């Protein structure tokens with residue numbers, strides 16, 4: 059078995075006095091797609107944000123037990139640099155939120171944060187990133203179009219491209235298809251399948267069919283507890299926990 | 312059933328009617344206020360333009376902007392004054408006797424008007440500078456009156472005000488911006504922050520004279536700076552900051568949280584996220600608020616009266632400095648204080664009016680254009696924020 063790239067270890071999280079994640083345990087192995095399923099409010103976003111330490115920035119969040127490892131490093135240790143972590147573990151928000159800038163600037167933002175690149179270098183990064191999300195052909199002639207003028211689907215891809223531009227190891231996608239129709243959902247799923255070659259992906263979704271289609275491993279979250287975590291086919295075919303079974307059959311049936 | 316219906320209809324009509332009345336009432340108040348403002352501005356502009364514009368090229372009375380205030384010496388022919396007072400006494404008598412009042416009174420009144428015109432024409436005016444080169448007039452024939460500050464120009468006050476504003480601006484802008492950034496972006500959500508925020512809001516309503524006295528006690532006396540530009544800058548800045556900080560905090564808060572998270576998720580530091588994704592969209596507004604509020608506070612006489620402004624100083628701020636740092640420790644004249652002195656310490660008559668209205672008019676233009684610039688910048692900033700709103 060490979061060394062897990064992300065390892066969540068007895069992890070609990072409070073917002074103020076309220077405990078929203080309870081003793082979560084699971085490992086993610088490189089170049090796999092992991093799906094986190096569960097109803098709204100079950101803590102999927104909170105868990106994803108915890109993995110890239112987005113929770114300790116603006117929210118009143120506190121880790122109450124356990125920790126998370128990225129490549130065997132405790133990311134909640136004092137001396138650990140969260141800025142570096144976020145460059146390796148990219149987070150794509152549920153809500154499309156491109157910068158109010160043009161397409162090029164959106165993609166180039168991350169890479170140019172740390173050091174200044176030569177223009178050609180940056181051009182190349184932008185091209186690669188947009189290519190990776192199948193946007194290059196569509197947008198190569200309108201790179202200075204405002205990101206707000208793109209379609210929703212394009213914006214989502216742009217946000218993924220923006221994260222990819224940093225060449226991360228892990229991508230965290232928070233309900234990427236929440237507001238999309240089936241055609242666009244299919245396109246995004248296709249994209250995830252492509253990205254899998256180069257990245258480890260953790261995707262939060264409440265769409266069970268989607269989880270079944272695209273993931274290698276899946277976890278079922280409910281009210282902040284990870285009820286079951288297993289290989290996707292195992293989880294969906296014969297769930298061990300009756301709660302999981304109820305949820306899955308309720309949703310599928 | 313039918314009865315009910317008609318009654319409710321009637322009720323509906325009454326409400327519609329009273330709503331209309333209410334609308335009229337609100338409209339009336341608005342228009343009344345606006346008319347008053349226009350009247351004030353018009354009076355100042357019309358009377359002020361007489362002092363500032365001339366009928367000959369270059370159509371502007373340049374002396375008004377380049378010269379120091381001078382005393383005006385007026386020599387009035389005594390015989391006209393005597394005749395005038397005699398006529399006025401006569402008109403009083405006519406009023407009391409009340410017989411054939413209308414026609415008689417009219418003729419006297421006309422005579423008085425003619426004489427007054429003659430008096431104006433035959434009165435000889437000298438400014439302070441001119442009088443040194445001219446002979447005295449016979450005090451038996453002429454009555455001498457002197458009006459301080461009513462000749463010459465307002466240069467020291469104008470430049471004093473400009474320097475006061477120029478120095479205050481960077482202090483307010485930097486302090487306001489950094490405090491607002493701290494309060495909006497960095498401060499923990501705790502009691503101390505709450506106390507600070509509430510105090511700042513409360514300070515915004517503090518009367519300006521309090522700041523003036525405070526500045527006098529601290530900067531002028533305790534620090535020993537005397538009446539100085541520096542003391543004036545800091546006093547005006549202290550007075551302006553509460554409003555600017557609250558304004559700026561609101562401007563920063565208007566940028567949605569996700570814009571910051573967005574950058575953080577891409578590996579930006581907190582400061583980078585603020586600098587790249589918050590400040591560019593609110594800096595214009597912050598600049599505008601600074602300008603707008605300085606325009607307001609620099610128009611107050613109270614805070615500078617005790618800290619920076621002299622009633623009269625015949626040097627311009629850059630004249631007669633021995634060291635470069637003397638610049639900061641010199642008192643200056645300032646327009647609001649100058650206007651206060653012109654209107655409170657002098658009578659309002661044909662000889663003082665020009666200077667009074669002229670100074671007020673220039674000050675109005677000065678403050679008005681700063682405010683307009685502020686409003687324009689704010690609009691620019693709002694346009695830039697449109698994607699968020």
Ligand SMILES: Nc1ncnc2c1ncn2[C@@H]1O[C@H](COP(=O)(O)OP(=O)(O)O)[C@@H](O)[C@H]1O
Nearest residue numbers: 073078097098099100101102103104105117118
């Ligand atoms: N910033 C926050 N502050 C306080 N409570 C939060 C915050 N974010 C989420 N929560 C709460 O945590 C729980 C889990 O939310 P979330 O992680 O968004 O779930 P999901 O993404 O599965 O819908 C919810 O009950 C939500 O109200």
Ligand SMILES: [Mg+2]
Nearest residue numbers: 102103152232
């Ligand atoms: Mg969510």
